Amino acid sequence: MSGTVLKAGFIPLVDAAPLIVAKELGFAQEEGLDLELTSAPSWSTLRDMLAFGQIDAAHMLSPVPVASAIGLLRGLPRLNALSVLSTNGTVIGVSQTLAADMAKHGYPFDFNDAARAGAALARQPRPIRIGVPFLLSMHASLISVWLKATGLIEETDFQILAVPPSLMANAMKNGDLDAFCVGEPWGSLAAEKAGSVLILPGTAIWSCAPEKVLAVREDWANTNPAVTGKLMRAVWRAGEWLAQPGNVTMAAEIMATKGELGESADMIDRALFGRMRIDEQGSIRNAPDFMRFSGYDNGFPWQSQAAWIARNLAQRFGLDVATAIKAAHMSFRSDLYRQNLAGLNVDLPLDSAKIEGAFAEDTAVAAVHGQMILAKNHFFDGQIFDPGKIFA
Amino acid sequence: MNTPPPMSANPDTLTIVIVEQDKRRALAIVDSLNVTGDYDIHVLDGERGLARSVADLAPDVVLIDVANPSRDTIEQLALASGPLDRPVALFVDRSDAQMTRTAIEAGVSAYVVDGLQNDRVKPVMDAAIARFQMFQRMRVELETTKRALEERKVIDRAKGLLMKMRGIDEEAAYALLRKTAMDQGKRVPDVARALVTAADLLT
CATH class of the missing domain: 3.40.190.10 (Periplasmic binding protein-like II)
Incomplete structure (x- = not known):
């Protein structure tokens, strides 16, 4: 060539x-x-x-x-x-034990409401051990903003641990972790092989990460x-x-x-279509904008x-x-x-910075040629990050 | 993260942790290191509770195969202990870029405690690098031998098929395979494999 x-x-x-x-x-x-x-x-x-x-x-x-x-x-x-x-593209799951307890307290597994999921998680014994692929990852960032906004303190109430995605299902099965945040197909694999239950797509925390x-x-x-x-x-x-x-x-x-993802073509398909099987029983939840290219x-x-x-x-x-x-x-x-x-x-876009978290819906902004549409950009707790003042 | 290093007879003895699942490989690395000096060496299989085990040992050097996915777990210790804060930083020193590059190419990554003098790390690294280069060579040799054996078997089967179906002798069968391969711009083993697969499907 x-x-x-x-x-x-x-x-x-x-x-x-x-x-x-x-x-x-x-x-x-x-x-x-x-x-x-x-x-x-x-x-x-x-x-x-x-x-x-x-x-x-x-x-x-x-x-x-x-x-x-x-x-x-x-x-x-x-x-x-x-x-x-x-x-986007990450998914958060909890162990079978945690899921059972959350269900007992009426958690609806809506795969959508991060505030409610955080509150349900906060009732669990601490520290909650959460696996992410790498410490410098959007997974770790999302988990930290989510649980901090829920009122939990890193280290004492929850711990973020780096676990290779290929070992995540095993770590869940062995009880070395209580929860995880990972990319596909590894989340679905944990649901299928370790009895974990997927509770949120990353989009539920930040719609535009x-x-x-x-x-x-x-x-x-x-x-x-x-x-x-x-x-x-x-x-x-x-x-x-x-x-x-x-x-x-x-x-x-x-x-x-x-x-090199082997036999998981059907899981890849689900991630690309944003239709997730959240548990062993195969319950399906729609996750709009699950992952966008x-x-x-x-x-x-x-x-x-x-x-x-x-x-x-x-x-x-x-x-x-x-x-x-x-x-x-x-x-x-x-x-x-x-x-x-x-x-x-x-x-x-005309500007190279935007106000992160400021768009509850898709929003038109000024572009180099006319206008363009920015995707909905919203944090579950309504936080808004305006970097403008800092650059100035 | 600030646990004092374990007591040892000589406070100057370096503590080295090797993360390796394969027991024979681990022993080989330990042997190579022992030749170069007196170290306090621990081998971890890296399966469960790796971060905690390493932190508890408070090693001066951690050696792990570049191909081991658990490297990302070790990396956590380097970050969590405050990477900008030299006195408490447990691992990480990439000050010698050339050594790091050589190590990565050989297939070993090393985490070295901050402030450890280079002349104390170098013999450890040299021994580890040489050992991993040997592992790599052995792996390539093994794969090459295995492939050659498999290819020979499949060519033999293809020759057998041709001899039976076309009533030709072994030499003619091989000549036919070779000519077909040349005409199609393929390797003889590939043509042989295609023939064997097709025959398996048809019978």
Whole structure:
């Protein structure tokens, strides 16, 4: 195959789809890129492969580039987010024991109301041990804002523990964890294999959470502007393809084989359609916007998203919030997104920051050309994050 | 996270934790390390309660296979102990980027307590890297041998099928396989596998 060789890495998860589809369906090739993909066994290894140059781009947890900007990844080069690969996509589940007790107290398992779920969880013996794939993840951020708003204190009332997704079902079964927050298909697998019950999609906590990003080393992006642009366009087209409802079944097949997700094509399908089986008995709940690859402002790396994550990390790891936000907001490269996608039919907002949590419904805002629609952006507790004052 | 290090005869002895499920591999690593110095070495299988076990041992160095997904659990200890706060930071020092790169390429990741002098870490890392390079070589050798054996078996079966169905001898059967492979731009084992699969389906 001809073209510029670009090595990229991913973790076998449904939301690695944009990178995998970009390669398998030829969107990379159309840009003259020969995309070579490698899977990694853990987020820390994928991050190190990127940091030390074994690969030049990666499917990455959105907080990782922010963490590198605010000094949480000492000794590693700065990482940047070129675009948001996917919005939402996590699911929260509890053990059979907890679910039984919650049911006894009349919890309706509506898969929707985070305040009610938090209150039901708060009645459980503490500390509640919650597994997430990695400490620097949207999973951990969502759990921390959710339970803090419920009045629980981290460490004494709840503990966030890093457990590899492939071991999550086992950890639940063994009673090493009381609850988890993980991406698909691992949540569904825990429901099927460990008797866990899914209680909330991540969207119930934040309806518009940047989940995975396309990450590169900052110095690589600066010295390879042409390849950076090709990669961003190929991945954007893959996201558009994934958003067509008619392509979902094929996407699930591609992810099962090329995404190294094995026999879980039906679970991938459920995640892509937002229809979740929440328990062993197969009860179904609809989860609108469960995971989004395209539409609205999906791919745009908002500086306000980086700032929100920076504030969350600073609070959790004891750093100064204002300093962290200042250091982090440019790690989401809205400048490169504008520059490299302007030629495509992409809506670009006029501002590079928005007020996170301020849109109870889909909302029209000023765009570079006319108007565009931003997706509903709402936190379960009504919190609003306005980074504007901090940048000024 | 601030538990004092376990008592040992010599306070200068480094405490090393190896996270490895395979007992034979773990022993091999321990042997390599023991050659280079006197260490207090603990092996954990990494299945349950890993973060707690490691924290309790308060090691100076943790060694774990890059391919082990439990690395993300170890990583938690590096973060939770306050990464910007040198005195209490338990792990993480990537100050020697070259060594880290070599280690990752060899398949081992290491977490080293803050402030530990490089000359004390280096013999440990050198031994670990050499051992993991050997593991990697052995794995490649094993896979190559296994594949060669499987391919030979499938070619033999394909030759047998051709000999029976077309009434030709072994040499002609192999020539036919090779010609077909060349015409189709494929490898002989791939053509043989296709033939065997088709025959299995038809009978």
